[in-house]
Amino acid sequence: MPMRLEILTAxxxxxxxxxxxxxxxxxxxxxxxxxxxxxxxxxxxxxELRYRTAEGExxxxxxxxxxxxxxxxxxxxxxxxxxxxxxxxxxAEEAVRxxxxxxxxxxxxxxxxxxxxxxxxAQVRVRITRRRRQQGHSP
Ligand code: ATP
Numbered sequence: 001m002p003m004r005l006e007i008l009t010a011x012x013x014x015x016x017x018x019x020x021x022x023x024x025x026x027x028x029x030x031x032x033x034x035x036x037x038x039x040x041x042x043x044x045x046x047x048e049l050r051y052r053t054a055e056g057e058x059x060x061x062x063x064x065x066x067x068x069x070x071x072x073x074x075x076x077x078x079x080x081x082x083x084x085x086x087x088x089x090x091x092a093e094e095a096v097r098x099x100x101x102x103x104x105x106x107x108x109x110x111x112x113x114x115x116x117x118x119x120x121x122a123q124v125r126v127r128i129t130r131r132r133r134q135q136g137h138s139p
Pocket of ligand 1: 088092118122
């Protein structure tokens, strides 16, 4: 029996459908979810979330948030998330450079938390596009 996975971000519903499995970057490490999994609620760290459907495996960058599992229903509420195919790798690389420059310059008006969060998001995007595109995956 499949599970229902919903991935919600501030911008709307990124995915809503039946899946066979989910692997998510939980705050304590990678978490694999199969049907009939025990109920749980966890924070997510920025990283890769993948899910498998009859069509194959799909890969997403998720940038924090949390996940709830209850009765074969997985809800991911992410601060932001993108499917690997919709990530603009050049934009992410540019964002890494910008964030690094901003942090290195240590401007008096720099919001360090914001700069680090932006760097982390961009690094996750770069890492996931590199890993998945090199492997020739096309989710
Ligand atoms: P940038 O500095 O490149 O705008 P950002 O970290 O400020 O990156 P976010 O605030 O995390 O961007 O995201 C804003 C929106 O843009 C979100 O919808 C996010 O999914 C999307 N987004 C950000 N970077 C990319 C990217 N490299 N490829 C595709 N979508 C992206």
